[in-house]
Amino acid sequence: AARRLRPVALAAAAVAAATIASGGFVAGLDAGHAYNDWPLMAGRVVPEQYWDPELGYRNLFENTATVQFDHRMLAYATVAATTAVVAVARRGAGGGWRQHSERVRRSVVALGAAVGGQAALGISTLVLYVPVPLAACHQAGALVVWSSALTLLHAVKQTAPRAGAAAAA
Secondary structure (H helix, E strand, O other): HHHHHHHHHHHHHHHHHHHEEEEEHHHHOOOOOOOOOOOEEEOOOOOOOOOOOOOOOHHHHHHHHHHHHHEEEHHHHHHHHHHHHHHHHHOOOOOOHHOOOOOHHHHHHHHHHHHHHHHHHHHHHHOOOOOHHHHHHHHHHHHHHHHHHHHHHHHHHHHOOOOOOOHHH
16 A cells, blocks of 8 residues: 555655745745636736746746746646645555554545645735735645654555565564
8 A cells, every 4th residue: 555655645745845935036036926716827827937048047047927836736736736645645555544553544634734825825825916914824835734744655555565574574
């Protein structure tokens, strides 16, 4: 059970980490003050100002449109990866949800709730033009998502059979 869940949980944690890092660029550039519509950006899927040829690779760090678009795409990927974690945990071979320890199950639920709440906070923060209390909650939510992802990774690692344990038996 843990063998199937571990790589999916690791992928979700990696995508969450990238999303959190990109959120730092959004905050640093005040990019949340631009493109306050959702799910589109100024009425488009990809904003017109996404790439400035003069900036080159610096678009990824200095272009408001690029930074916000990338953060949104990474956030969607985090939601998708977390959904995959929940699906793998619930549908695993050999008993489904109950095959996992209570700690793993609680960690999966915590990650799902944290990511869902964080997505709702992020969208609300954006469409309400970044009120500071909501933005602060969104930044704190990033810590909750990261902590939940790490807790799940630790729980899955602890419930996995140790290498050589089967051979010793």
